[in-house]
Amino acid sequence: MSKPEKGMSAGAQAVAAVVVVGGLAxxxxxxxxxxxxxxxxxxxxxxxxxxDAKTPKSVTGAQLCTALNRPDLPALLGTPDEYAETANGxxxxxxxxxxxxxxxxxxDVDLKTYSLRLSLSDDDVPVADMAAFLGATAQRRxxxxxxxxxxxxxxxxxxxxxxxxxxxxxxxxxxxxxxVARDAKDGGGFYEVSLWRQDFATPDDAAxxxxxxKVLPTVPGWREG
Numbered sequence: 334m335s336k337p338e339k340g341m342s343a344g345a346q347a348v349a350a351v352v353v354v355g356g357l358a359x360x361x362x363x364x365x366x367x368x369x370x371x372x373x374x375x376x377x378x379x380x381x382x383x384x385d386a387k388t389p390k391s392v393t394g395a396q397l398c399t400a401l402n403r404p405d406l407p408a409l410l411g412t413p414d415e416y417a418e419t420a421n422g423x424x425x426x427x428x429x430x431x432x433x434x435x436x437x438x439x440x441d442v443d444l445k446t447y448s449l450r451l452s453l454s455d456d457d458v459p460v461a462d463m464a465a466f467l468g469a470t471a472q473r474r475x476x477x478x479x480x481x482x483x484x485x486x487x488x489x490x491x492x493x494x495x496x497x498x499x500x501x502x503x504x505x506x507x508x509x510x511x512x513v514a515r516d517a518k519d520g521g522g523f524y525e526v527s528l529w530r531q532d533f534a535t536p537d538d539a540a541x542x543x544x545x546x547k548v549l550p551t552v553p554g555w556r557e558g
Contacts, residue, residue, distance in 0.1 A: 376416075377402075377404075377416040377417045378402070378416075378417040378418055378419050378420040378442075379402070379420060380395060380398035380399055380402050380420045380421060380422055380440070381398075381420065381421040381422075391455070391553070391554055392438055392453050392455075392552060392553050392554055393422065393424075393438055394421075394422030394423040394424055394438045394439055394440055395422045395440075396422070396438075396552065396553055397422050397438055397439060397440035397451045397452070397453065397552065398420055398421060398422030398440035398441075398442070398451075399422075400440070400451065400548050400549075400551045400552045401420075401440045401442050401449060401451045401544075401548055402417050402420040402440070402442050403547065403548065403551070405547070406442065406444075406449075406544070407444060409540065409543045409544050409547060410444065410446070410447050410528075410537075410540045410543075410544065411537060411539075411540050412444060412445070412446045412447065415444045415445045415446060416444065417442050417443070417444055418443050418444060418445065419441070419442070419443045420440070420441070420442045420443075421440065421441055422438070422439065422440040422441075423438075423439065423440075424436050424437065424438050424439070425437045425438075425439050425452075435456075437452050437453065437454060438452065438453050439451065439452035439453075440452075443531075445531065446530060446531055446532070447528060447529070447530055447531065447536065447540075448528075448529055448530075448531065449526070449527065449528050449544065450525070450526070450527045451524070451525070451526055451527075451548065451552075452524070452525045452527075453522075453523075453524055453525075453552070454522055454523050454524075454525070455515070455522040456521065456522055457520075457521035457522070458521060458522070458523070459480075459514065459519040459520065459521050459523075460479075460480045460481060460482055460512050460513070460514040460519050460523050461480060461519055463482055463512055463523065464482045464512075467482060467484045470484065470485065471483070471484040472484070474511070476511065476513045476542070476545055476546060476549070477513075477546055477549065477550065477557075478517050478557070479513050479514045479515075479516065479517050479519075480513075480514045480517075480519045481511055481512060481513045481514065481545075482511070482512045483509065483510070483511055483538070483541075484509075484510055484512075485507050485508065485509055485510075486507070486508050486510065487506075487507060487508070506529060506530055506532070506533025506534060506535070507529065507533075507535045507536065508527055508528065508529035508536070509527070509528050509529070509535075509536045509538060509541050510525055510526065510527040510528070510541075511525065511526045511527075511541060511542070511545050512524070512525050513525075513526070513545060513549060515554075515555075515556060516556045517556070517557075524545075524549055524552065526541065526544060526545045526548065526549070528540065528541045528544070
């Protein structure tokens with residue numbers, strides 16, 4: 334996801350990426366760069382949370398954002414000279430075919446090279462069942478003593494004209510995601526940490542695991558393995 338070049342007009346093309354996680358039917362959105370804001374814009378972004386103040390969830394999007402947007406995040410990603418350009422937490426609501434609604438707290442952080450998402454599902458679905466659902470390419474792993482699953486999905490690149498006009502889409506890159514059980518016994522519910530690159534190259538799995546191992550223990554309600 335490239336950043337618009339300096340000096341481009343208001344009608345310049347901006348690029349966003351949508352990661353549709355097929356197995357979970359979740360969408361990951363990352364705005365691929367913002368308009369240049371002039372010199373001096375170098376402070377890391379702080380978490381913004383405007384939609385989850387009244388959520389019934391035990392963990393809010395704001396709390397997930399605080400956990401994910403940690404000072405050493407760029408170093409964990411292997412890009413120590415970068416910083417969080419955007420950071421926010423909210424609640425995503427999905428409506429099923431029968432009209433039922435499911436709310437999922439989530440947080441997104443974007444850097445120059447990487448975008449990340451952290452979300453929480455507190456239903457009764459164990460990670461073992463999700464591994465079977467995600468298919469043969471899903472890899473069973475262990476993270477901090479908790480059952481986990483590593484899997485991939487493709488991204489879709491959306492381009493749109495900031496001066497108006499229709500959006501267009503095209504192939505994007507790869508997103509790598511970790512589902513980590515909420516407890517060591519895999520009694521139901523899981524955290525998901527997803528990572529994808531702004532340039533659509535394949536993310537570094539080692540970076541994904543480093544982030545998960547540092548971030549998850551700081552989420553309220555984390556149960557030690």
